[in-house]
Amino acid sequence: MFASNVVAAPRITSRKLEADRDRVDALIAGMTIQEKAGQLNLLGDPFRFRPMNVNPLDGQGDPARVTRMIREGLVGNLFNGVGAEAGRRIQTIAVEESRLGIPLLFAADIIHGLKTVFPVPLAEAAAFDADLARRTARAAAVEGAASGIHQTYAPMVDVARDQRWGRGVEGAGEDVWLNEVLAVARVRGFQGEKGLADRDALLATPKHFAAYSAAIAGMDYNTTDMSEATLRGTFLPPFRAAFGAGALSVMTAFNDLNGVPASGNPYLLTEILREEWGFTGFVVSDYTAEQELIAHGFAADGRDAARIALLAGMDMSMVSGLFLEHIPDLVETGDVPLARVDQAVRRVLMTKAALGLFDDPYRGCDPERERRVVGSREHRDLAREAGVKSIVLLKNEGGLLPLKPSGQKIALIGPFGADVDNVFGPWTIWGDETRRISLEAGFRAAMDDEADLAVVMGSDVETALPGGIAAAVLAASQADVVVLAIGESARMSGEAQSRTEIDIPAPQRALAEAVSATGKPVVVLLRNGRAMELSGPIKDAGAIVVTWFLGGEMGHAVADIVFGLVSPSGRLPVSFPHRSGQQPYSYDHKITGRPANNALASQEYVARYRETTNTALYPFGHGLTYGAVTYGAVTPAAATLAWDGEVEVSVDITNAGDHAVEETVQLYIRDRVADLTQPGRRLRDFRKVELAAGQTRAVTFTLRRERLEYVGADGRPKVQPGAFDIWLTSSAQAGDLATLNLTPS
Known part of the structure; x- marks a missing residue:
């Protein structure tokens, strides 16, 4: 059912993996508990920050202090510092002046470009173009990697249904399928096709795990509350798609989910992420997110917050310093098993190994290459x-x-x-x-x-x-x-x-x-x-x-x-409402037991507002061209779809205008009868088609049972035999439909 059922990005070979494990195990065996805590400690980079980006709450703006900490093995990672020459100087401290010589991991918020700035991710989602998203992420990675960066805190894959929430600008909009497709594309763009050890690769970090975008009333950092089916059907699929594409790190969310903060949530960080999905990378907190367990009323103090976050499955602490401060005592008292700390350290070090940092700790620290590729004409x-x-x-x-x-x-x-x-x-x-x-x-x-x-x-x-x-x-x-x-x-x-x-x-x-x-x-x-x-x-x-x-x-x-x-040629990845008060709104809302007939001007006792219809002013998928594109009838090759079979569904589209255009044909489905109520439509595929003036083309999609599945109450994909409505059309509120029957196995 997921857009992630595609060939995964290149993985490291089993021989190299075995060698990396041996090296990492030897390092862990020789580390003090303070050095282990240091590998889980992520600080803001005081050497390469712009002054305006040094947060006074960090307490980390002193290069001399951080230099001492690196020498003592108390810092394993720095973020938001850019520059190849300075990166080499900083890495030299870790590699040549610390006891164990473990290289630093340099990360940065490279969201939509470094020196060359691309459209914000929500804008780029409007292109409905996975290859474009891959190419812009690739260019951002090339510039970042040439500037001494190894990891980016992107892509954001939070499905955003409430437009009041400001962080929707960082993602791919309101639709699950589009978010999955672009999550895969962006991860592959950042990480490249040659493996993470390639000089142009950036480790992708899907965020924010999980359900951050479902903040009540669209208020950032607010609580979230939802059913298991909604969590797994709407908010988790883009993450799973990103991991299927090879992402080896993930960032936690600020919100609580059903009463348990995401950054201290073992159900999310261990049961789902590790045990169900088999994720092998590391989990990094968002900015002080583990410290905020105290404000949530979920932890008594910093020591308790560090304990909860570690035991839940968080591996790296951002900025707060709580892991560095409290891990030695937590292990000594038995409140956190040493094995759990070693597990987190192993995940971080294995990712550094996958990035090739043990073989070339100065990767990306070449000023000449930085000057050549950053901000290039290309x-x-x-x-x-x-x-x-x-x-x-x-x-x-x-x-x-x-x-x-x-x-x-x-x-x-x-x-x-x-x-x-x-x-x-x-x-x-x-x-x-x-x-x-x-x-x-x-x-x-x-x-x-x-x-x-x-x-x-x-x-x-x-x-x-x-x-x-x-x-x-x-x-x-x-x-x-x-x-x-x-x-x-x-x-x-x-x-x-x-x-x-x-x-x-x-x-x-x-x-x-x-x-x-x-x-x-x-x-x-x-x-x-x-x-x-x-x-x-x-x-x-x-x-x-x-x-x-x-x-x-x-x-x-x-x-x-x-x-x-x-x-x-762009199409809306979010629905423009008639009124702000419709939020949260997405095109794939449920029909309800009293559906409105939006063709009627006056109705009562149906799902509507007094002031407007339960529709969008401009719906998801809408976008005009300078042509005049019309759609013919949707034509399935057969009236039935066998349980393990496939059927082609086609539509003729015509450009009756005077301009050549690129049209985005969208495939939507509706399950007429299911054991959980279903949306009025769900996007299941799309295709961009070029049309010359006056040209007609047949556009065909292949449907299989998996494209009809939804997430059941038990959190698993399922579907029942029966009738499905199919649209091949220009937006979530346009087009005529055809009916297809799924037959039993």
Whole structure:
């Protein structure tokens, strides 16, 4: 049933594995308990941090202190420091000046690029393109590995159904299948195809294990509560897919799950992860997550928190220092068995061995290679390609887009017209700020006469500007078309950026209303890290384009779409609601015993709100092109699917427009009768298809029983014989269906 049933990434050979085990066992046998605790101790890198990134809560910003700790074997891992030359100096301390010479593991938050910044992961998910996700992760890995990094804290594979939650920007949206597919692609991109010891590999770290994105009310760090079937059917599959692709580390979550904090949860970290799935890598806490067991009311103090986390299955402590401080005493008193500490140390050291660090501890510490590959032209070209493919055209009345590069006066209005501070988006630490292309710069490069472009802010993101609206109205009145660049700043999405209302800030809504009143045609360019509520003149604009945060090449990528160099092909990985109050919302919600007929304007006593229907304004999977694509009837090759057989399901799609396009055909199913109520639709596959103007193509999918399975009350995949509805269509709210019957075995 999982998207992970694919060939796994290359593994190390049995001979090397045996040699690594012997080396690691010999090291463990010769280590003091303090040195063992040191290998489980992860500190912020004080040598290569930018000053702005040193958290004063760390207490670790003193290079001299950390140098002493490395020499004494009390630090095994550092994170968020970048640079090949400095990396070599730091590694020399561990390898040549400590008693055992165990190399350090260098990790970093490389979420969507290092110096070359790619679209935020949610934006890239809109491309519905696994190969693109693999290639951008590969480029990020090449730059990171050349900069002295061995591990990245990515990909985030949390399925995000509540758009109030700010961290949805780091993931692949609301659908389980899409999250699985992109988890596999990103792990393979980070780790490469040659094995972890390759110089260009980064150890991938799927996060946050588990159910972090299900925080109640969309409030970051909040509690989660769910059934076993929901946990296993929605939130765990992308993790399992990532491990199937070869990921050898995983990060715990901040939340509690059904009353037990994830970072001290033996059911998650041992029973499921180790005993059921056979995961052999190491578990690292999120930032002080094990220390936060105290605030949860789950641990009495730091010593108790370290004990609980260790016994639950956590192997590495991030920043808090609790493992280093308390493991010796916990072992001495018998509260934590020495065997459990040795097990955690073995997992960490075996991963270092898999990365080739014992054979080449200075891997990635070559300044010349760093200068050659980081920020290369090839990577910048890929960033532009990824940006173009991530853009979603929601609406285009009367063919307002594409705009003409000449002979058309354009007023680019809004806080993001000339802005470069918000092109990278959240979770960008090391991006090259000299290579940030604004919308204005992208437009001017695409237009024949720069005099045809007027650029006016009109308002700031969350505050009005004196005289701003008057200046915007004047510019609009003198233009043929208005391009309104509005939305969220990078600080409004990401960690700790939950929102109660997922709408456009009030000053920008006022700006949109004033500009719309001029009567000029309006194109809205949304900058956003989540699905948003659109209202008033923004919702009513002639064209609406979701541009997300597209990275360093943002201005060029948007101009490529707006001026028609490329037809848009992105699809929404999240549902845009009618109202913020619909959250949490996902397209695959249950139908209920009183389903609404959304074609009827007035209904009562059905599953609906008083103010709107139980639908999306723009559903998951929606996205327009500059063509005119129509779908024929869904045609199964047979009316029945044998239990162990397969059947092909086809649809003809036609591009009746004048532009060549790339269409994303989506396969959805619905199990009509099951022993657990089922969603109205579930995505089970998709395919991108190129269509020339006037071309018709048949698109065929092969269905097997496994694609029809769901997770039962016992947490296991299952399916019963019976009728299934099948859609091959353009979005989760579109298309006609066919029926297929699964026969018994």
